[in-house]
Amino acid sequence: MDNAAPLGKDLLGIKELKRDDILQILETASAFKEVLERDIKKVPTLRGKTMVNLFFEPSTRTRMSFELAGKRLSMDVINVSIQLSSVVKGETLLDTIRTMEAYGADIVVIRHSSSGVPHLLAGNVNASVINAGDGFNEHPTQALLDLFTIRRMKGRLEGLEVAIVGDIAHSRVARSNIYAMGKLGMNIRLVGPPTLIPAGIETLPGVKVFHRMEDGLAGADVVMQLRVQKERQDSWFFPTISEYAKLYILNSKRLALAKDDAIVMHPGPINRGIEISSDVADGTRSMILDQVANGLAVRMAVLYLLSGARA
Amino acid sequence: MNDNVLIKGGRVVDPASGLDSIMDVFIENGVISKVSGGIENPPDNCSVIDSAGLLVIPGLVDMHTHLREPGFEYKETIATGTRAAVRGGFTAVCCMANTNPVNDEPAITRFILSKAASDGACPVYPIGAITVGLDGKNLAEMASLADAGCVAFSDDGKPVMDSLLMRRALEYSRIFGKPVISHSEDARLVAGGVMNEGLNATRMGLRGIPWAAEEVMIARDIALCELSGGRLHVAHISTKGSVRLIREAKARGLAVTAETCPHYFTITDEACIGYNTAAKVNPPLRARADKLAIREGLADGTIDAIATDHAPHHREEKAMGFDDAPFGISGLETALALSLRMVEKGVISLNRMIDLMSAAPCRIMGIPERRIAEGSVANITIVDPAVEWEVDPASFVSLGKNTPFEGLRLKGRAAFTIVNGRVCENFKGD
Numbered sequence: 001m002d003n004a005a006p007l008g009k010d011l012l013g014i015k016e017l018k019r020d021d022i023l024q025i026l027e028t029a030s031a032f033k034e035v036l037e038r039d040i041k042k043v044p045t046l047r048g049k050t051m052v053n054l055f056f057e058p059s060t061r062t063r064m065s066f067e068l069a070g071k072r073l074s075m076d077v078i079n080v081s082i083q084l085s086s087v088v089k090g091e092t093l094l095d096t097i098r099t100m101e102a103y104g105a106d107i108v109v110i111r112h113s114s115s116g117v118p119h120l121l122a123g124n125v126n127a128s129v130i131n132a133g134d135g136f137n138e139h140p141t142q143a144l145l146d147l148f149t150i151r152r153m154k155g156r157l158e159g160l161e162v163a164i165v166g167d168i169a170h171s172r173v174a175r176s177n178i179y180a181m182g183k184l185g186m187n188i189r190l191v192g193p194p195t196l197i198p199a200g201i202e203t204l205p206g207v208k209v210f211h212r213m214e215d216g217l218a219g220a221d222v223v224m225q226l227r228v229q230k231e232r233q234d235s236w237f238f239p240t241i242s243e244y245a246k247l248y249i250l251n252s253k254r255l256a257l258a259k260d261d262a263i264v265m266h267p268g269p270i271n272r273g274i275e276i277s278s279d280v281a282d283g284t285r286s287m288i289l290d291q292v293a294n295g296l297a298v299r300m301a302v303l304y305l306l307s308g309a310r311a
Numbered sequence: 312m313n314d315n316v317l318i319k320g321g322r323v324v325d326p327a328s329g330l331d332s333i334m335d336v337f338i339e340n341g342v343i344s345k346v347s348g349g350i351e352n353p354p355d356n357c358s359v360i361d362s363a364g365l366l367v368i369p370g371l372v373d374m375h376t377h378l379r380e381p382g383f384e385y386k387e388t389i390a391t392g393t394r395a396a397v398r399g400g401f402t403a404v405c406c407m408a409n410t411n412p413v414n415d416e417p418a419i420t421r422f423i424l425s426k427a428a429s430d431g432a433c434p435v436y437p438i439g440a441i442t443v444g445l446d447g448k449n450l451a452e453m454a455s456l457a458d459a460g461c462v463a464f465s466d467d468g469k470p471v472m473d474s475l476l477m478r479r480a481l482e483y484s485r486i487f488g489k490p491v492i493s494h495s496e497d498a499r500l501v502a503g504g505v506m507n508e509g510l511n512a513t514r515m516g517l518r519g520i521p522w523a524a525e526e527v528m529i530a531r532d533i534a535l536c537e538l539s540g541g542r543l544h545v546a547h548i549s550t551k552g553s554v555r556l557i558r559e560a561k562a563r564g565l566a567v568t569a570e571t572c573p574h575y576f577t578i579t580d581e582a583c584i585g586y587n588t589a590a591k592v593n594p595p596l597r598a599r600a601d602k603l604a605i606r607e608g609l610a611d612g613t614i615d616a617i618a619t620d621h622a623p624h625h626r627e628e629k630a631m632g633f634d635d636a637p638f639g640i641s642g643l644e645t646a647l648a649l650s651l652r653m654v655e656k657g658v659i660s661l662n663r664m665i666d667l668m669s670a671a672p673c674r675i676m677g678i679p680e681r682r683i684a685e686g687s688v689a690n691i692t693i694v695d696p697a698v699e700w701e702v703d704p705a706s707f708v709s710l711g712k713n714t715p716f717e718g719l720r721l722k723g724r725a726a727f728t729i730v731n732g733r734v735c736e737n738f739k740g741d
């Protein structure tokens with residue numbers, strides 16, 4: 001881990017990364033995964049550095065994962081949750097992060113409901129900015145932990161058939177995965193109702209679009225179910241939750257269409273009985289908890305590599 | 312009923328099979344087993360339909376029928392509506408969803424199908440609602456409806472006013488590849504109108520429905536069809552501008568089809584004069600230029616299908632004032648003769664008429680095509696093209712006697728309708 005090549009100042013999205021950057025993060029994460037399997041899981045690598053978790057959107061899981069990743073690297077961690085309603089946009093946003101900087105933040109992890117806010121901040125502060133999810137744009141560390149999980153299970157990435165099922169249109173997780181998988185030569189089947197497939201996505205490298213589960217799942221190595229946002233129903237992306245479930249739930253019968261050794265993934269939190277049946281979510285092929293565990297190693301790798309860039 | 316039927320000596324016309332000559336058609340156990348010139352010595356247990364002078368054509372299919380059941384059985388039932396269809400030469404109908412309850416859930420679809428199986432004189436293909444209760448607010452469970460047997464989706468009787476909802480319906484329908492049928496009418500522009508906007512409405516002191524009410528919606532839906540990649544079918548087009556819009560959309564290669572109804576190519580808003588509620592229909596009867604443009608659209612292929620928009624109403628409902636009477640024409644029993652009239656006038660060929668009334672509706676709705684070919688299930692209409700008759704609503708099998716064609720002398724009707732091999736002689740003893 002000594003000769004880590006710098007990633008650049010920020011991690012704003014997978015779009016901005018090269019294939020080798022992604023592979024480097026995965027390699028580094030493998031090393032940290034070993035650290036996490038030791039009795040004493042903490043290393044002094046980033047002692048004295050400060051990380052600020054700046055969350056404008058509630059997210060327990062991602063914030064906890066970053067927080068723990070920072071603490072395992074001996075960083076000082078500050079969590080800031082800001083209700084969007086209390087923030088006047090624009091000036092206040094920059095003021096907030098400048099305040100963080102005044103406290104000596106080296107890394108700012110930001111989540112925001114508006115796409116592009118991390119990019120705005122990155123251009124205005126000296127601290128490294130990590131995008132922990134912006135609007136429908138990207139969630140790069142989620143895609144990285146997904147790839148890490150797939151590679152650990154499959155031993156490779158190139159040439160794998162991955163089905164991503166559900167609300168692609170409103171999913172930053174799907175987008176980051178699509179960009180990453182495309183760069184790594186994986187074949188991506190996007191499965192969902194046409195109402196939830198965003199315009200032009202079929203033109204991206206490696207992407208094919210399907211509207212029926214049966215077509216999209218046949219022969220897949222990986223099935224990634226996305227969370228259904230029930231609150232989007234008033235925009236008529238589908239008639240009812242029950243019809244959605246009928247068409248797109250991953251149950252054991254449908255999983256049987258994929259390869260015998262296919263694995264099941266979900267970024268969480270899951271809606272049992274809607275996009276995934278309980279027997280599949282809790283079954284032997286489910287990677288859902290592995291994803292959470294691997295997220296820690298991947299985020300440690302990202303923090304480490306970005307700090308290297310600043311050294 | 313005999314299992315085996317020989318249709319002898321008729322002029323067999325089926326453009327899809329490339330047939331137009333005097334031939335015999337032999338039907339064994341409901342399936343056409345032989346089509347050839349001069350089948351001699353038919354088997355013993357075989358009934359013979361002497362068809363000399365008659366036309367033997369693929370069974371007609373009406374893609375736009377209001378059967379009114381469940382909920383409005385005093386207007387029509389599945390039993391009476393399908394009997395009217397068969398008498399009109401139709402071997403299947405597609406029924407619209409504006410029943411009570413609305414066909415917006417699989418249980419209603421299954422009810423219609425089971426009622427059609429037990430009481431129906433011909434197969435019924437239900438059309439599911441686009442929105443729950445036809446209220447234009449929420450998408451119906453279209454995939455579940457398609458699973459239950461709906462062949463298309465429409466809020467017919469009402470437009471889908473919300474453009475986003477119409478977009479979603481067209482997008483969502485791509486999952487199962489079924490068409491969305493637009494009842495194209497901007498409700499705001501209709502603004503309480505009851506007949507075509509123009510001098511006749513003005514002279515009668517009635518509120519008019521402008522051509523633009525139809526055309527802005529067709530233009531919108533064509534744009535949404537292109538955006539969504541879904542299949543759009545435009546119901547009952549009635550104006551010159553609608554024909555032009557459909558023609559342009561097709562020239563651009565969009566997945567758009569359109570139907571019209573016999574009343575739009577036969578009569579104009581003059582039929583409303585005298586406050587004749589039998590001529591009150593939606594969209595309204597239009598001007599002469601519209602009627603001629605519809606004929607042109609039939610001839611040049613712009614319009615894909617002739618549908619009846621059979622909309623039966625109770626006599627007492629039509630006996631109200633023009634403002635209050637319901638829209639609609641009982642059309643199943645006059646459609647064939649009115650279409651033959653276009654053939655007689657040279658507007659369209661007989662081949663074209665067959666495509667408009669049989670092959671095209673089947674193609675659009677994804678239901679089995681009627682073919683006069685060996686191996687096809689026998690769905691055949693045997694037309695007496697020479698018989699002259701006068702439209703007498705009292706003689707309609709349909710419960711809906713509401714027709715603006717009362718008293719009109721017409722030529723040609725379906726002497727026999729063969730539905731899935733079962734022969735129905737329509738005017739026995741006439």
Ligand SMILES: [Zn+2]
Pocket residue numbers: 467468469494546547593594
């Ligand atoms: Zn209509």
